[in-house]
Amino acid sequence: MHVVAAPVTDHAPLFELSTIVEIFGASRGESMGIPWYDLRVCAAEDGPVRLGEWATLDTPHGLEALDEADTVLVPPPHDSRRTFPPALLEALRRAHARGARIASICTGAFVLAAAGLLDGRPAITHWDSLDELARRHPSVAVQPAVLYVDDGDVLTSAGSAAGLDLCLHLVRLDHGSRVAGTAARWSVVPPHRDGGQAQYVPTPVPEPSGTPFGAWLDWARERLDEPIEVREWADAVGTSPRTFARRFRDATGETPVQWLAAERVRRAQELLEGTDLPVEAVAARCGFATAAGLRKHFCRRLGATPQQYRRTFRAGHEERLAG
CATH class of the missing domain: 3.40.50.880 (Class I glutamine amidotransferase (GATase) domain)
Known part of the structure; x- marks a missing residue:
């Protein structure tokens, strides 16, 4: 231990x-x-x-x-x-x-x-x-x-x-x-520590499933590998796009688009740590059209490329397991 x-x-x-x-x-x-x-x-x-x-x-x-x-x-x-x-x-x-x-x-x-x-x-x-x-x-x-x-x-x-x-x-x-x-x-920490200080701080904390708003987020998480339009998302949860966007920002401090990007980066972190998938395949599974799109969002939020992140966290984790 x-x-x-x-x-x-x-x-x-x-x-x-x-x-x-x-x-x-x-x-x-x-x-x-x-x-x-x-x-x-x-x-x-x-x-x-x-x-x-x-x-x-x-x-x-x-x-x-x-x-x-x-x-x-x-x-x-x-x-x-x-x-x-x-x-x-x-x-x-x-x-x-x-x-x-x-x-x-x-x-x-x-x-x-x-x-x-x-x-x-x-x-x-x-x-x-x-x-x-x-x-x-x-x-x-x-x-x-x-x-x-x-x-x-x-x-x-x-x-x-x-x-x-x-x-x-x-x-x-x-x-x-x-x-x-x-x-x-x-x-129950704040959902996101944003800005230039983000580094490798854990990305947004999931809203608990089983709550009404949690169901909104679960709907999107199940479809992260697909294009998701805000209007489609609002229709799925039974509200207008304008009401949806307002309630979403009130609950998370982010727009739906910002939240989706952060959640896709979080999913990419898990895949980079836990699989040997190429970056292109990771991007596709997380809903980014290209590996370049994944790199852009990854660098913006974490200050590192996907490959740098994989080397840093997988190597460190494997060394500790071996020790």
């Missing part, structure tokens, strides 16, 4: 830690027939370790948990904290040296930087702390406009909510986009 260790420092905020627990602490693998994660929340310094101003952490795990972890995920420290326990920094260096994957949420990047793990690397933190990170650690290549940075064995995320994006990204690396999408749906 993949061990995730989360070292908590005194007065660490609760929200980001709860994000880690939400994704990695729940027993969700059973429903999908796969092993999930063994999450170990650990005290990063002598106790009692307080969580914000409201609680005290009671855990049997100390920094020794980092010596057994496959992934170490560092939540942010208290806002005013400038120094960190030397034992924590050494445990992070030791974990990284033996091959553990190291990641941080929000200002947890300052902990990684203090350990020297971000030297010469791209990294992100909360927008309000970007200048401070660059000033205190000039060897870090601070990235101001992304949700998270995946630099292979070291990853960092932006502000609090971006920590959820990073956690889901880690799940995708380990288990593929379908499992990550299911985890996102359980957590």
